[in-house]
Amino acid sequence: xxxxxxxxxxxxxxxxxxxxxGVERYRRTLKIFINWLEGNGMSTxxxxxxxxxxxxxxxxxxxxxxxxxxxxRANKLAALRSFFRYLKYIKAIAEDPTENVPSPKISVxxxxxxxxxxxxxxxxxxxxxxxxxxRDFVLLLVLxxxxxxxxxxxxxxxxxxxxxxxxxxxxxxGKGDKQRFRTLKGKIAIHLRNWIAIRLSQGARSSDHxxxxxxxxxxxxLGEQAVNNILKKYAGxxxxxxxxxxxxxxxxxxxxxxxxAHDGKCPRCGAKVETINVFEVQYAMGHANPKTTQGYYVMSxxxxxxxxxxxxxxxxxxxxxxxxxxxxxxxxxxxxEALRVIASTHHIREYLEANDGKVLKQVEAAIGG
Numbered sequence: 001x002x003x004x005x006x007x008x009x010x011x012x013x014x015x016x017x018x019x020x021x022g023v024e025r026y027r028r029t030l031k032i033f034i035n036w037l038e039g040n041g042m043s044t045x046x047x048x049x050x051x052x053x054x055x056x057x058x059x060x061x062x063x064x065x066x067x068x069x070x071x072x073r074a075n076k077l078a079a080l081r082s083f084f085r086y087l088k089y090i091k092a093i094a095e096d097p098t099e100n101v102p103s104p105k106i107s108v109x110x111x112x113x114x115x116x117x118x119x120x121x122x123x124x125x126x127x128x129x130x131x132x133x134x135r136d137f138v139l140l141l142v143l144x145x146x147x148x149x150x151x152x153x154x155x156x157x158x159x160x161x162x163x164x165x166x167x168x169x170x171x172x173x174g175k176g177d178k179q180r181f182r183t184l185k186g187k188i189a190i191h192l193r194n195w196i197a198i199r200l201s202q203g204a205r206s207s208d209h210x211x212x213x214x215x216x217x218x219x220x221x222l223g224e225q226a227v228n229n230i231l232k233k234y235a236g237x238x239x240x241x242x243x244x245x246x247x248x249x250x251x252x253x254x255x256x257x258x259x260x261a262h263d264g265k266c267p268r269c270g271a272k273v274e275t276i277n278v279f280e281v282q283y284a285m286g287h288a289n290p291k292t293t294q295g296y297y298v299m300s301x302x303x304x305x306x307x308x309x310x311x312x313x314x315x316x317x318x319x320x321x322x323x324x325x326x327x328x329x330x331x332x333x334x335x336x337e338a339l340r341v342i343a344s345t346h347h348i349r350e351y352l353e354a355n356d357g358k359v360l361k362q363v364e365a366a367i368g369g
Contacts, residue, residue, distance in 0.1 A: 001030070001034055001044045001045070001046055001083075002034065002044070004046070004083075004086075004087060004092065005027065005030060007090075008030075008082075008083055008086045008087075009023055009026075009027055011086050011089075012026065012082065012086075017176065017177070019175065019176070021151065025075070025079070026078075026079040026082055026083070029075070029076045029079035029080065030079060030080070030083055032065075032076070033057060033076075033080060036057055036060060037049075037053070046084070046087050046092055046093050047093055047094075049084075049097045050097055051097045051098075051099075051100075051101060053097065054077070054080065054097055054098055054101050055101065057080075058073055058076075058077065058104075061073050061076060070104035070105055070106050071104075071106050073104045074103045074104045074106055077098065077101065077103055077104070078103075080098050081096075081098040081101075084096045084097060084098050085098075111252045112244070112249055112252065113249065113252050113253040113256050114249060114250065114253045118235075118238070118240060119144065119253070121238035122140060122231075122234050122235055122238060122240075123137065123140060123141065125234040125237045125238060126140070126234060131198070131214045132214045132215065134194075134195065134198075135195065135211065135212075135214055136230050136233075136234070137191065138191045138192055138194075138195040138211075139153070139211050139222075139227065139230060140230070140231065140234070140250075141187075141188045141191055141192070142170075142184065142188065142192055143227075143231075143247065143250050143251075144250050144253065144254055145184050145188040145254070146170055146172075146182045146184060146254070147182070147251050147254030147255060147258065148170075148172060148182070148251070148286075149174065149175075149251065149286070150224045150227050150228065150247040150248075151224055152172050152173070152174055152286075153211065153227060154209070154211070154221055154222055154223060154224055154227060155173065155209070155221075156170065156172070156209065156210050156211070157206070157207055157208060157209055157210065158196060158199065158200070158204060158205070158206050158207070158208055158209075158210055159206040159207055160172070160173075160210075161192075161196060161210070163189075163193060163196075166189070167183050167184060167185045167189055168183070168184045168185075168189040168192055168193065169181050169182070169183055169184075170182045170183075170184065172286065174286035175286065178286065180286055195210070196210065199212075209221035209222075211227075213226075224247075227247060228246060228247050231245055231246070231247055231250065232245045232246075
């Protein structure tokens, strides 16, 4: 199997056009599988691998390797599927041992967002009087204001910025090398402009990354884990648990705020704003499918109270204040009290029977028998 590994990696990168980070994870999974086979004295020849071996590997991942999450084992199974499909594609094997192997069921967890107070406190923590603190402050603002994936943020270069002195446009290269543009306005744009000015004053070139290490001689681009640690650091300073502070949560917050802030008025300042449709949000998030975008939206209390606007009812000729509408009979105080009691109990039938049908007759009389 080892002799096919590099050719398979090239196939995934070049022919199928997969991202390098994803292919590298696949490569690591294949190495784990090969080591497991060798550790159990089994052949690593592709032709010798059977469906039962795949099942046993999945069991080992669960019971011995600590891969308790279904999503983790599903990802590893996807890597093996890719490898053996490639071998079948080049006719190195006749049968694919991963074919018809069921993938672990993945339950989609409910998304979480940062509250307004969370964001205010987190943004207030970095010391903007220091280079590192100002970098962290701008990084957090851009992360929230653009909704970028952490990998997209880390790869963002100075030349990816279009700045004409007003709003700033980000040229983002997302998954599958798909290009999209995001606009930053107001103070987020101002602070990013100032940070780039600092980078340029230090001799940075247009091809250099925007967010780099600021301590030590090695001023390389920040990695994904470093960005995550920055968020956790400031979140921890305001009492947010480490497990509740992660970069993807900022992305979910962006998606939710983008929808809510464009729905009549801004939830933060109350100003009237234009509406936004799901396809615009999908584009902003860099999703290929709007169903993926839907999973990022956390229904706000405001959204739960939504109803058809009164003006829309008027447009349809359904004026709820029309005097020509039929009026219900006045039930009287006794009837209202009876209805209140009925509404407050889950045992309506028992209540009616206990009162010898008296209340039931009152209800029937009130609604015209």
